[in-house]
Amino acid sequence: MSDVRQVPLATPTDGGTWRSPADRPLRLDSGAVLAPLEMAYRTYGTLNADKSNAVLICHALTGDQYVASTHPVTGKPGWWTTVVGAGLPLDPERYFIICPNVIGGCMGSTGPASPDPTTGKPYGLAFPMITIADMVRAQAMLVASFGIETLFSVVGTSMGGMQVLQWAADYPERLFSAIVVAAAARHSAQNIAFHEVGRQAIMADPDWRGGAYELEGVRPEKGLAVARMAAHITYLSETALQRKFGRELQRDGLSWGFDADFQVESYLRHQGASFVDRFDANSYLYITRALDYFDLAASHGGVLANAFLRARNVRFCVLSFSSDWLYATAESRDIVRALNAAGCRASFAEITTDKGHDAIFLEEPNLDSALRGFLASAAEKRGLA
Amino acid sequence: MSDVRQVPLATPTDGGTWRSPADRPLRLDSGAVLAPLEMAYRTYGTLNADKSNAVLICHALTGDQYVASTHPVTGKPGWWTTVVGAGLPLDPERYFIICPNVIGGCMGSTGPASPDPTTGKPYGLAFPMITIADMVRAQAMLVASFGIETLFSVVGTSMGGMQVLQWAADYPERLFSAIVVAAAARHSAQNIAFHEVGRQAIMADPDWRGGAYELEGVRPEKGLAVARMAAHITYLSETALQRKFGRELQRDGLSWGFDADFQVESYLRHQGASFVDRFDANSYLYITRALDYFDLAASHGGVLANAFLRARNVRFCVLSFSSDWLYATAESRDIVRALNAAGCRASFAEITTDKGHDAIFLEEPNLDSALRGFLASAAEKRGLA
Numbered sequence: 001m002s003d004v005r006q007v008p009l010a011t012p013t014d015g016g017t018w019r020s021p022a023d024r025p026l027r028l029d030s031g032a033v034l035a036p037l038e039m040a041y042r043t044y045g046t047l048n049a050d051k052s053n054a055v056l057i058c059h060a061l062t063g064d065q066y067v068a069s070t071h072p073v074t075g076k077p078g079w080w081t082t083v084v085g086a087g088l089p090l091d092p093e094r095y096f097i098i099c100p101n102v103i104g105g106c107m108g109s110t111g112p113a114s115p116d117p118t119t120g121k122p123y124g125l126a127f128p129m130i131t132i133a134d135m136v137r138a139q140a141m142l143v144a145s146f147g148i149e150t151l152f153s154v155v156g157t158s159m160g161g162m163q164v165l166q167w168a169a170d171y172p173e174r175l176f177s178a179i180v181v182a183a184a185a186r187h188s189a190q191n192i193a194f195h196e197v198g199r200q201a202i203m204a205d206p207d208w209r210g211g212a213y214e215l216e217g218v219r220p221e222k223g224l225a226v227a228r229m230a231a232h233i234t235y236l237s238e239t240a241l242q243r244k245f246g247r248e249l250q251r252d253g254l255s256w257g258f259d260a261d262f263q264v265e266s267y268l269r270h271q272g273a274s275f276v277d278r279f280d281a282n283s284y285l286y287i288t289r290a291l292d293y294f295d296l297a298a299s300h301g302g303v304l305a306n307a308f309l310r311a312r313n314v315r316f317c318v319l320s321f322s323s324d325w326l327y328a329t330a331e332s333r334d335i336v337r338a339l340n341a342a343g344c345r346a347s348f349a350e351i352t353t354d355k356g357h358d359a360i361f362l363e364e365p366n367l368d369s370a371l372r373g374f375l376a377s378a379a380e381k382r383g384l385a
Numbered sequence: 386m387s388d389v390r391q392v393p394l395a396t397p398t399d400g401g402t403w404r405s406p407a408d409r410p411l412r413l414d415s416g417a418v419l420a421p422l423e424m425a426y427r428t429y430g431t432l433n434a435d436k437s438n439a440v441l442i443c444h445a446l447t448g449d450q451y452v453a454s455t456h457p458v459t460g461k462p463g464w465w466t467t468v469v470g471a472g473l474p475l476d477p478e479r480y481f482i483i484c485p486n487v488i489g490g491c492m493g494s495t496g497p498a499s500p501d502p503t504t505g506k507p508y509g510l511a512f513p514m515i516t517i518a519d520m521v522r523a524q525a526m527l528v529a530s531f532g533i534e535t536l537f538s539v540v541g542t543s544m545g546g547m548q549v550l551q552w553a554a555d556y557p558e559r560l561f562s563a564i565v566v567a568a569a570a571r572h573s574a575q576n577i578a579f580h581e582v583g584r585q586a587i588m589a590d591p592d593w594r595g596g597a598y599e600l601e602g603v604r605p606e607k608g609l610a611v612a613r614m615a616a617h618i619t620y621l622s623e624t625a626l627q628r629k630f631g632r633e634l635q636r637d638g639l640s641w642g643f644d645a646d647f648q649v650e651s652y653l654r655h656q657g658a659s660f661v662d663r664f665d666a667n668s669y670l671y672i673t674r675a676l677d678y679f680d681l682a683a684s685h686g687g688v689l690a691n692a693f694l695r696a697r698n699v700r701f702c703v704l705s706f707s708s709d710w711l712y713a714t715a716e717s718r719d720i721v722r723a724l725n726a727a728g729c730r731a732s733f734a735e736i737t738t739d740k741g742h743d744a745i746f747l748e749e750p751n752l753d754s755a756l757r758g759f760l761a762s763a764a765e766k767r768g769l770a
Contacts, residue, residue, distance in 0.1 A: 030641045125643075128641075187632070188623065188627055188632075189623075189626040189627045189630040189631055189632065189647075189649045190618065190623045190626045192632070192649050193614075193618050193626060193649050193650075196614070196647075196649070196650040196653055196654075197614045197615045197618070197653070199643065200607075200614060200653075200657070201586055201589075201611045203643070204590065204608065204610070204611055206591055222585075222589035223589065225585070226586045226589055226611065229578075229581070229582045229585060233578050238573065238574075238575045238710075241574040241578060242574045242575070244574070245574040246574055247571065247572070247573075247574065247577070247680055254678060256514040257514065258588070258670060260581075261678075262577050262581075262677065264574045264577050264578050264581070265578075265581045268578055268581055268585075269581075269585070289643065292646075292647065293639060295632055298632070325623075
């Protein structure tokens, strides 16, 4: 809570970049110190007088602060315009919504492409390794900069959901409620395996240059595209891929060559090619590593419930998608079991959909109603109704 | 059957390379012609007097003819020594077993590394695109070269199982029985997607040189290793990966870097690195493409059962593994349904195991007993008992 009084207050605008004071660096789990620290963020809505209506949204691996704003690079709508907006579960008319870019990211928060103060050049691999807890520690500083003592809610999807769990473990007194969508309390062997494939694809690209590509005016675009393609398979269910593409061809007949014959090939190639326009390869390495290192039980004596012992006053909502095989429902059930064991209030729903992990971003009426129901009840308890 | 009389007879030794006569090239589905055609193979056991005890084994994507012999490159035992050998279901004391390397492969059969007769240099991408049916057509020529009119059985795992299905569609009169293990009658969108990731990883490697790497004395080792790593994830079940590796570390504590911290990373890196010692990148491209093109129903008017209408005298055994997500049990059930619809005799078993697709190569008592039971019954019917 002390942060609230020690950091300079930001002006709630619709976004910007917050800089930590020189005497308030970010101490990382690795032992390293990150200074200066910059946090790029967007806000939506207005903070009410008693600062009780603030919602923090935590983004996924390749997400960013543009949760409900046009993306400045792609020109596409924000990544969660199905949930954040007028008349939607997270309505800026009602809530003051903050969405920061994670540290290690590439959309304005301090990351491997930021200048290393010791050299003035991009960090590259000199950037310190970061963890989910480090991301959350930086977010806590940003939230404090608004003078907000308690968030009405912290909401996260996928990696963002892991940040929510970390918030509950590290700053439970600053949370009124917490919403975890399609996440897990630790990265599984298969999760790590897919990330390792992606990292090896990036590091195998000679244009990666040992991470120093920015200095040399090149980018490991091919490697990053392959990494994205591999990851993208895990975001869709087998059923969704089959329904969406099946064995449909790009044109009449086979090419009898290595062009994209099948629509699913063309789709994946497009996913890879468009990703490199908006994402930084080193950020991909650092953030996937942070995910792989995530194991909330391990940092609490091997017992996940221990992470939540101080969070008994927090209202939790845990949601999973039935066809998500990246962070399957079983992972969410483990979280709920631990919350219950710790004596926390937790509501849980498995949303039936065949769209896989990507259901996060799609029109899912049951996701909408689950979020509305939980938020309405919490808002009433918080006196926001 | 005409092949039997037109091709020169090979001498049944324990292996070698069969060459098609100049006037008997291999006509490919693409319309191209492959000549000369060489088929590298191994044999085990002795062909009996009436040539009724021959078994053809068809290998998987990265398999080869060394089914029960020490691999000449790796020095490791054959890939199916749990099934082929003295006292095992496929016992050379009883059967004459032939295992050829597929065309397109890199262990001696004609493939993209073979000399292109028009240039005298390795084909590279001038090698014609091949299909599963082309592989089988070449095998049929090889089998005929032994003077074998009817195979007692054709047995295949994974891609080998697809070859078995293709045998049943194209040469049913040459089969007494057929065994399909962990296969599918067509490649799904997800199957194609994983292969496309692998191909893009290879083709992104600058040492691939547009497929002409052999001429330039380099090899796209990094790209091929990434392709293998991505594919390898699909060979193991999530449960098997978790049990085998979980989040176990390579050494005490995290490296806080991009070294292999987790055992699963080290394992995958090893899989990638060792694969490039024994496999050719262009072969990987061509064979994955053949798999993606495979859709037995599509080549039979869209109705899978039509593929088996002439195979009513063939005894089929279809086996799947419960935790296989590469070619799931549902795919095997589709095959069995089509066989039944076509009026074929088919026995089916789903073998309960949590080891995924890789269960093919592991000690699986239920696989052993399923194969023994089916083969014993078929052998009795064939008068081999």
